[in-house]
Amino acid sequence: MENKNRLKILLVANTGWYLYNFRLPLARFLRLQGIEVVLVSPWDAYVERLQAEGFRWIQLRLSRRSVNPLVELLTIAHLTYIYFREKPSAVHHFTIKCVLYGTIGAKLSGTRAVVDAVTGLGYIFISTEWKARILQPIIRFLYRQILTARRVRVVFQNMDDLQAFADRKLIVPDRTVLIRSSGVDLKRFSPRPSHPDTPPAPVVLFAARLLVDKGLIEYVEAARILKTKGVRATFQIAGVPDPGNPSSISETTLERWRREGAVDLLGYAEKVENLIALSTVVVLPSYREGVPRILLEAAAMGKPLVATDVPGCREVVIPGKNGFLVPVKNARLLANAIEVLLKDPDLCKAMGDAGREKVLREFDDQDVVRRTAKVYEVIGVMLSSDMAATEQ
Template sequence: MKFVLFANTDWYLYNFRLSTALRLKADGHEVVMLSPPGAFGARFASHGLRWVTLPMDRASLNPLREAATWWHLARLLRRERPDLLHSFTVKCAIYGALAARVARVPAVVNAVAGMGYVFTSDGAKARALRPLVKLLLRMTLGHRRSLLILQNPDDAAAFSDARLIAPERVRMIRSSGVDTSRFRPADPAATTGGRLRVLLAARLLWEKGIQEFVDAAEHLRAQGRDVEFVLAGTPDPGNPRSATQADAQGWNDAGLVTWLGHVDDMPSLLRTVHVMVLPSYYREGVPKSLIEAAACGLAIITTDLPGCREVVTEHGSDGLRVAPRDALALAQRIGMLDDDRALLERLGRCARQRALSDFDERLVIQRTVDVYGELLSSADRQRQHALRAAKYPPKPLIR
């Protein structure tokens, strides 16, 4: 069979869906990775995967440009003739579902990790777009040959309450998974004691709690604490709520954070820090940074909000929770772990166990493949029924 995995960046496909593509390839299927052009796409070839580019600007609102993007996508799918299209993010789900109907793709899986900018921002542009996006989602998600994958029950309730899709068309798969053999704890002797190192790894979006992270660093420095704040990630020019490179460089130059920019080798970085912080008030699916940190046995501090609470299920058990937009409370939580290294280690051990039981990518990939099988078996039954109907048409009634 042939599968097309479609996302709005090659970075997302490479970092979040490469393992799924390799599993499909190992099972003997053909896999095509589809995204706009980018710096990561060329890496697929080294894994034996084909990458096809689409002229798509994920931040564009120009109707003519968007119509051209959809037309290119429909033509591409008609040429590739996949058995199944798996689209990621809201925009790709809408465009992919509409193009798949024109191209007669037998099965479509849509995956939405978090509600995204249009549903979470209070900005004028987001509010103006929201009714249109809701209408398009209602038109595209509920097709009988498609299923929607969501990552947390809060999003499932939100989609259902807004009548965007019938609950029976939704499948829940918590996170995109993590390779727990690659993301593993460091030798305890290497991280026990010494200066506390706290990491935030994310796109530099304000809603990820970037400002609160910087403010917490300032609070603790004013108290005379020797805690290192490490920031890994780059600005996202396609998102109107992104910090700039100048912002990040300014924090670095002021000595508030150590800004690393993009980091390729996250397992190595995670084995050098003690705490992962994500003070997000973004509508997350299940944050990749948190499950990677959990797999590495780090103590986690995050907010009690959708997606984040899928990782830290109970405050004080498998991590610590903090109220959103509260830099002082975040600083207090970090100070608590700086003072209580036994708590730091216990939270890390519990986080690792949770990653092994719930977020191991082998479990996640198998659940995803099961969703594919569910749709493809249905599509196959429909094709067989159509073939039988064509071969044995009903006899006319004799009057």
């Protein structure tokens, strides 16, 4: 017979991929605390992995690219129905649409405890395209109405985003929490000894979704610049396009890069740690981030970093200490920073060691989930007193 008093938390995101790759440690931790964890997302290939972990999953009807008002209202209605049926103790939303529509659904269904994670500003606020500019004031209005509600606690991943929302009065400061990143698995991502398969030439790695906003155009141009200069290195790109994101790189562009040969397109990497282990430098010239997981993973494995001087990347990279920060959309300075590291193995080693120390100190995923769980307690979802326990 079902225990009516058992706590239940719904984790809601726009993809199963996001829940699996970024929030699985949180789901495991909550389950260890005796909480029923239900995962809510549209279907994708990662749903079966979530179910294989033993979690119940509910399909969400959500179109990431849609701006059709009727479609969006149907999504809100679907979330309201899910919350009304499930009667959760709390709901935790990730990604913009889930934050906006899920919080409305929580209010309509009478769900009393809501955590909204702002994991980055996303395409709407980064892009300068006309569609994004039209939507920005609408999204700001919705954020102001939704994130200032008394039942809501808002979690940010970096201080830049938090301050941007505070300056626009989109949040209530005393109902806001800073938890930097979703953390990194320090056992999975740890330095490895030299391997006989280590490539003869240095390897520069870009590993992320294939989006313009990730700085992929600038990365490819930097590879061209360095190859023209005669720099001996392999420039890898690991990842696939994201059709649900308007910033996704087109197949036409990818095919042109394949023919050109300046970069190696590896496609989807099931175990990105194996690619990081064989790399010399890891690069992410993004336009803006929450806190980029690939930089944390690479730093945890003792690799030097080159990233852009933007929110999110600044949380991970200390210039001159564990990597370099370069101006956004500047392929030439990006190439210069990569070249400095490729020519100085001792500097790479020193920066890699410093990066590992920083991640150990600040970004352990188990620390992140414990801090997140304490947010639930603040809004009245009391967990086990043994908050130090973690799932092995």
